[in-house]
Amino acid sequence: MKCEQAMEQYLRADNDAYLPLALRIHLRMCGKCRKEAAAMRWALEMLRKEELHSAYGDISGSVMDAVRNSGNSYGRTMPLRNWVSGEVIIIASIFLVQFSDDRHWLNNFFGSNLEVPLYIVLGVLVTVYSALFVVSRLEEFKEKVVKWQNRQG
Amino acid sequence: MEEYKYVDEYIIKKVQQGNAGLFEQVVKKYQKRIFSMGMMFFRNPDDASDYVQEVFIKTFNNIQTYRGQSKFYYWLIRVAYNHGINMVKGMKRAESLVDTLVVDGDISPEESQLKKDIYSALQHAVDDLPEKYRICIDLYFFYGCPYHEITAMTGFPVNTVKSHVFRAKQLLRDALKGSVAEEYHEM
Numbered sequence: 001m002k003c004e005q006a007m008e009q010y011l012r013a014d015n016d017a018y019l020p021l022a023l024r025i026h027l028r029m030c031g032k033c034r035k036e037a038a039a040m041r042w043a044l045e046m047l048r049k050e051e052l053h054s055a056y057g058d059i060s061g062s063v064m065d066a067v068r069n070s071g072n073s074y075g076r077t078m079p080l081r082n083w084v085s086g087e088v089i090i091i092a093s094i095f096l097v098q099f100s101d102d103r104h105w106l107n108n109f110f111g112s113n114l115e116v117p118l119y120i121v122l123g124v125l126v127t128v129y130s131a132l133f134v135v136s137r138l139e140e141f142k143e144k145v146v147k148w149q150n151r152q153g
Numbered sequence: 154m155e156e157y158k159y160v161d162e163y164i165i166k167k168v169q170q171g172n173a174g175l176f177e178q179v180v181k182k183y184q185k186r187i188f189s190m191g192m193m194f195f196r197n198p199d200d201a202s203d204y205v206q207e208v209f210i211k212t213f214n215n216i217q218t219y220r221g222q223s224k225f226y227y228w229l230i231r232v233a234y235n236h237g238i239n240m241v242k243g244m245k246r247a248e249s250l251v252d253t254l255v256v257d258g259d260i261s262p263e264e265s266q267l268k269k270d271i272y273s274a275l276q277h278a279v280d281d282l283p284e285k286y287r288i289c290i291d292l293y294f295f296y297g298c299p300y301h302e303i304t305a306m307t308g309f310p311v312n313t314v315k316s317h318v319f320r321a322k323q324l325l326r327d328a329l330k331g332s333v334a335e336e337y338h339e340m
Contacts, residue, residue, distance in 0.1 A: 011322040012315070014299045039329040040322070043271050047294045059202060060180040063209045067176060070210055
């Protein structure tokens with residue numbers, strides 16, 4: 001690779017781009033290009049770190065006050081899609097559990113005494129899951145209720 | 154900025170999960186950069202300070218839309234740029250940060266001269282460009298944005314961005330030829 005060709009390739013490289021092997025080899029072997037490339041790299045790094053307006057004070061406190069007053073808490077950790085998937089899995093499990101071998105074994109072992117406690121447990125599970133869903137999206141539900149009330153007049 | 158490359162994304166993930174207090178670290182880290190962009194748009198420290206506040210509030214309010222497909226820093230710069238462009242619509246066009254460069258007095262005479270040469274080369278590159286493309290130079294050289302990010306932000310074709318940056322780099326290279334930078338900063 002010729003020096004001029006190598007430097008052109010170096011100058012065309014993007015910010016933080018991985019340099020082609022041939023170019024890296026050339027830069028290793030050629031002292032003149034290595035010096036030029038190093039100076040360019042230094043200049044680019046210097047410009048990126050440049051304190052353009054050093055007189056500027058810290059306003060992070062006021063920004064954070066405004067952020068806290070903006071009303072967005074982001075306490076929610078699970079997207080709606082995951083909530084719905086969880087709900088579908090729970091409901092499908094309730095229907096499918098009666099066809100499983102384990103259910104037959106439990107029925108044989110406990111007899112009809114199993115039905116009521118099992119459905120109580122499943123009911124509690126669905127209730128807790130739904131309550132968590134509603135609590136995590138309380139603000140959204142509140143807005144929807146208010147909108148609905150406004151529409152009703 | 155390299156040393157923080159994974160930390161930003163980790164912080165943002167935590168903020169998205171509800172730890173809003175961590176957002177302050179992002180504000181502290183990038184407020185000066187965003188302020189510089191504000192100065193580029195408004196040329197007025199008061200307006201630029203308001204702009205910084207608005208950009209970070211907007212970023213926080215939209216933080217759930219950050220999917221981690223690019224570095225958070227570029228996403229923030231994109232939010233800031235779009236907000237600035239929307240604010241100055243109808244006003245005068247944003248000027249380049251190159252115009253604001255001043256050589257600091259606390260450095261050696263060699264370094265001072267070198268910086269002057271670099272700034273002058275960039276100034277030359279910016280002066281040669283049509284006004285609307287000057288932002289490419291700022292985003293590439295001062296904000297470290299790669300070509301595709303600049304294209305995504307500005308809507309300019311990637312080859313246009315590349316050619317303007319290439320031209321500026323050539324001028325920079327000429328300015329650095331035979332300078333002390335070549336002696337002191339060898340790889």
